[in-house]
Amino acid sequence: MRLEAPGRDYRRYQMEEYGGVDVRLYRIPDPMAFLRQQKNLHRIVVQPKYLGDGLNNTLTWLWDNWYGKSRRVMQRTFSSQSRQNVTQALPELQLGNAIVKPSRYVQNSQFSPLKKYPLVEQFRYPLWQAKPVEPQQGVKLEGASNNFISPQPGNIYIPLGKQEPGLYLVEAMIGGYRATTVVFVSDTVALSKVSGNELLVWTAGKKQGEAKPGSEILWTDGLGVMTRGVTDDSGTLQLQHISPERSYILGKDAEGGVFVSENFFYESEIYNTRLYIFTDRPLYRAGDRVDVKVMGREFHDPLHSSPIVSAPAKLSVLDANGSLLQTINVTLDARNGGQGSFRLPENAVAGGYELRLAYRNQVYSSSFRVANYIKPHFEIGLALDKKEFKTGEAVSGKLQLLYPDGEPVKDARVQLSLRAQQLSMVGNDLRYAGRFPVSLEGSETVSDDSGHVALNLPAADKPSRYLLTVSASDGAAYRVTTTKEILIERGLAHYSLSTAAQYSNSGESVVFRYAALESSKQVPVTYEWLRLEDRTSHSGELPSGGKSFTVNFAKPGNYNLTLRDKDGLILAGLSHAVSGKAARRILVR
Numbered sequence: 001m002r003l004e005a006p007g008r009d010y011r012r013y014q015m016e017e018y019g020g021v022d023v024r025l026y027r028i029p030d031p032m033a034f035l036r037q038q039k040n041l042h043r044i045v046v047q048p049k050y051l052g053d054g055l056n057n058t059l060t061w062l063w064d065n066w067y068g069k070s071r072r073v074m075q076r077t078f079s080s081q082s083r084q085n086v087t088q089a090l091p092e093l094q095l096g097n098a099i100v101k102p103s104r105y106v107q108n109s110q111f112s113p114l115k116k117y118p119l120v121e122q123f124r125y126p127l128w129q130a131k132p133v134e135p136q137q138g139v140k141l142e143g144a145s146n147n148f149i150s151p152q153p154g155n156i157y158i159p160l161g162k163q164e165p166g167l168y169l170v171e172a173m174i175g176g177y178r179a180t181t182v183v184f185v186s187d188t189v190a191l192s193k194v195s196g197n198e199l200l201v202w203t204a205g206k207k208q209g210e211a212k213p214g215s216e217i218l219w220t221d222g223l224g225v226m227t228r229g230v231t232d233d234s235g236t237l238q239l240q241h242i243s244p245e246r247s248y249i250l251g252k253d254a255e256g257g258v259f260v261s262e263n264f265f266y267e268s269e270i271y272n273t274r275l276y277i278f279t280d281r282p283l284y285r286a287g288d289r290v291d292v293k294v295m296g297r298e299f300h301d302p303l304h305s306s307p308i309v310s311a312p313a314k315l316s317v318l319d320a321n322g323s324l325l326q327t328i329n330v331t332l333d334a335r336n337g338g339q340g341s342f343r344l345p346e347n348a349v350a351g352g353y354e355l356r357l358a359y360r361n362q363v364y365s366s367s368f369r370v371a372n373y374i375k376p377h378f379e380i381g382l383a384l385d386k387k388e389f390k391t392g393e394a395v396s397g398k399l400q401l402l403y404p405d406g407e408p409v410k411d412a413r414v415q416l417s418l419r420a421q422q423l424s425m426v427g428n429d430l431r432y433a434g435r436f437p438v439s440l441e442g443s444e445t446v447s448d449d450s451g452h453v454a455l456n457l458p459a460a461d462k463p464s465r466y467l468l469t470v471s472a473s474d475g476a477a478y479r480v481t482t483t484k485e486i487l488i489e490r491g492l493a494h495y496s497l498s499t500a501a502q503y504s505n506s507g508e509s510v511v512f513r514y515a516a517l518e519s520s521k522q523v524p525v526t527y528e529w530l531r532l533e534d535r536t537s538h539s540g541e542l543p544s545g546g547k548s549f550t551v552n553f554a555k556p557g558n559y560n561l562t563l564r565d566k567d568g569l570i571l572a573g574l575s576h577a578v579s580g581k582a583a584r585r586i587l588v589r
Contacts, residue, residue, distance in 0.1 A: 001170055001183065005127055005154040018107045020124045024171040025160060026117035028182075031167035031258045032218060035250045039222045041260060044180050046169065049112045061103045068099040111173050120168070121161075127174075130156045165257035186257025188212045190249055194263045199239045201249060201261075203231050211235030218250040273298050273308055277355055277366035284370050286348035294330060294357065295337040307334040313359040315340055320351025320370070332359060344370060376480045378403045378412075380470050382455075389488045391464075392522075392569055395457035401447050401472055408451025409474050416443050416455075417469040422462050423487075438466075447472075460488045461569040494522055495563055495572035506556045506580035513548040514563060514572055524563035524571050533557040556580030 003021065028034045038044060075083065087094045113119050132151040160170070160183065168183040187207065193200045199219055203212040215231045219239050226241045249261040275296040284290060292315065296308040313332050317325040325345070332338040348370050355366045384397035401409035418438040438458060447453050457466065466486040473479045497514045504510045514524065527549055528539040534557075542549055542563070553559065556578045563572040 001158045001160055001172075001181065002133070003127070003154075003156055003158055003172055003179075005174065018174050019126070020129075020174075021127045021158075022109045022122065022124050022171075022173045023158060024113060024122040024173075025120040025163075026114060026169040026171070027120050027164075028117060028167040028169055032216070032250060032252060034167065035248075035258075035260070036218070036220060036225060041182075041222075041248060041262070044169070044182050046114065046180050048171075048178055049114070051110055051112050053110060054108060056108065057103075064101075064103045071099060107175065109173055110176050111171070111178055114169075114171075117169060120163070125158050127156065128153065130158075132156055165253075165255050167258040184258050184260060186253060186259045187255065188215060188251070188253040188257050188259050190215075190217075190251050190259055190261045192249055192261050192263055194243050194247070194265045196243055196265070196267065197240060199241070199243065199247075199249075199263070201231065201237045201239070201251075203235045203237075203251065203253065203259075212253050215251050215253045219247060220250060221247050271299055271301065273360070273362065275308075275357060275359060275364045277357060277364065279355075279366070279368045282368055283373065284344060284368065285372060286344055286350075286370060287346045289341060289343045290368065291339070291341045292330075292355065293337065293339045294332060296332065296359075308332060309360070310334045311360055313338065313357055316356040316358070317342060318354040318356065320349050320353060330357070374478070377476060377478070378409050378472075378474065378480060380472060380480060380482045382468075382470075382484045384486070389486065391461060391488060391490055392459050392494075393488075394459045395455075395466065395486060395488070397455045399447075399453040399455055399470060401451040401453070401474075408449065409447055409472070410449050410451065412447040412451075412472045412474045414445050414447060414453050415471045416440055416445070417471075418457060419467045419469075420460060421465045421467065423464055457486075459569075461567065463490045464488050494518065495524060497561065497563060497572040497574040499574070499576065502575075503577045503579060504553065506553060506578050509550050509552045510576070511548055511550050512561065512574070515547065522565045522569065522571060525566050526564050527551075528562050528564065529553075529576075530560045530562075531555065531557050532560065553578040 001023075005021065035041070078086075113122070132153055133155050134151045158172075160168075163183075163185050165185050165187065168185065170181050170183055172179045187205055188203050189206055191202045191204065201217055203215045203217075204210060205212060211231075211233070212235050213231055213233045215235070215237075216228070217231060217237050217239070218228045219226050219241065221244045226247070227239045229237045229239055231237045243263075243265040245265060247263045247265070249263065251259045251261075253259070273296060275294060278293045278295075280291040280293075294313075297305040298308050299305045310331075310333050313330045314327055315330050316327045319325055325348075326342055328340050328342055330338040330340045350371050351369070353368050353370055355368070357364045357366075379402055381400040381402070382397060383400060384395070386396075389395050399414065401412050401414075403409060418440055420436055420438050440457070445453055457468070460466070466488060468484045468486065469481065470484065471479050471481045495514050495516055497512060499510055499512050501510075512527075524542055526539055526541055528537060529551060530537045540549070551561075553576075559576045559578065561574045561576060562570050564570055
């Protein structure tokens, strides 16, 4: 049995004084009747008989208190000098710390045993001295910066011993806290398949997989027994009843073992009428007109559908507070659907609005938003010189500032702010790192007579996403701010990096050679390797004018080697595998 109790400081100051958890194990004489009374088998409800602390600790405190007061009375009877003379002659009469010593309380169980069920055994288990639940050996996440599963104090397993087949109730008590659960002991398992009006059950042995005939089966929804039966010679049973969303199979085999199975059934929603409600815009101001269009199809199966039935419908509009604003009549046509319009009040509150369409005793819903937004008095556009940019290439283009009538915004003050996010692929999923600012030489500029601003951004050394924030002002009270996104992919390698063998042994010197693939001013000046198993890295300088370098890998594993120029830009890369006694990974190419 698994038990979870508070640990750390709470246990030290509140619960550890009890010394452990009191466990009682009961056997249920009539398991099927007991399970039928439970509405939710995940939360077993059994009413306890609370006793409280009792008078034992109260009498202990009263006795210690009265004893201390009586000694104080006797002290006042004699003078201080006479008491000192007596205690010097007879040291055993000294009072010591008997009066100030706190009373010793005994922590007894505050719940009496249940009278309805036979008690199999009871014991007190040392909860906080027990070893907490830990992951099995070998369950590790290589390369992680933290533990895969960290043991928590107070989360333990309590052995209950070997028991006869049947149903058992377990009580766990610590002071005034109590928890219950049930334990199913059986050599039989039930495999079930549920549909809309039928349930198929097959009972088989856990160890050999043999059929278990003669097992009593009850199909319940937690409120009552829907139907019941007994498995045949093949261990199967078919039960006919409308299936609820959640149901339980309660079973008892011929040996007395009790088992349970939980079933879930959800009626498919595809065989239904679907209505699609659209608005002409997703965002409106107070007082705007809202146009609504409704289309629908009647689905018969996943591949076939037909037009809906022509019928009148009512469209209700609810504001952000849930109040009904108005209701309009909409006629839905089988082929063309339906449409309607309404106007928002001038004092419409901001927030999310809901559209409810009542059609043939069904209610369909959609939404739109209302906000007091201000449209920018001019727009900022970005035109790049190239469709795609690679690493090592400077990003160039121009910004264009235009009024709504198409006139350029002249002499506008423009401020640029650039942040970069490094990109990586993890499991075919694009991941983004943190956003870091990038220094720009001309972060403030002015637009020309045609409303253009030249844009020159620095090159990226790694695949990144540039987030360019542009803030412009033409002298008006409000500034116009927009954010543009520029993706930069990994460029072609400038150098080739190779070695005589893709694999080597630990401690062996490996010679890597590099050569330029094209005429370029960039020259590699440093090399760097990264061990993938523990993310350790090392870098070194390359000889001036050299064409090779030597690396001695001390540990086995998978390594990534890169060449960089003086600015840190990657010019070449290579993967290398090192084998040895501690190697656990296999390089797959």
